[in-house]
Amino acid sequence: MSIIERKFYNRSTLIVARELLGCKLVRNIDGEIIQGIIIETEAYTQEDPACHAFKGKTLRASTLFKKPGISYVYFIYGMYYCFNVVTEPEGRAGAVLIRALQPFGKLNNTNGPGKLCREMKITKELNEADLTRMDSGLWIEKGESLAENNVIVTSRIGIKLAVDYPWRFYIKNNPHVSRK
């Protein structure tokens, strides 16, 4: 029930990626609430070759340098959006890609970053939305804390660069993880 405040995001991207597991992503579309538990994340930082901000402050990547706790939504492969949460202090780039949700209520088919954006109607209109405020229509609430042995850490998916970084986190034995 309690919304996560900005200072949570104003930290190392790796820590935020780990701690977002178990939290609840909530969307309000004209009064209709849809929500899911975050069960899979990936971290991307300024010094990371796979990150959009690696080459500097391009138009698209400029969002990654802004204040923590806002969203970064980008369009990919001609058909899908991906939803990230901006981390690190303002001026430093960093984001956590939300890769999969455990559906809540009538939400369905959220086992992948493109699919969950489609299901929750997350589009570029929500880029730079403030996730610490309910009036943005998209926010994140605290969840149950997870035991360390329920978190699996592996390499990231769908990238060519820096494939050896163990920067993907997901909840053990959860059936909604992407790429089973």
Place this chain on the structure above:
DNA sequence: GATAAGATGTTA
């Protein structure tokens, strides 16, 4: 099961 290819538009 595995692997390959096609859809599709923005980015640099």
Place this chain on the structure above:
DNA sequence: AACATCTTATCA
């Protein structure tokens, strides 16, 4: 030309 994806087809 590549891309932080997903679906469908074509093997085995």
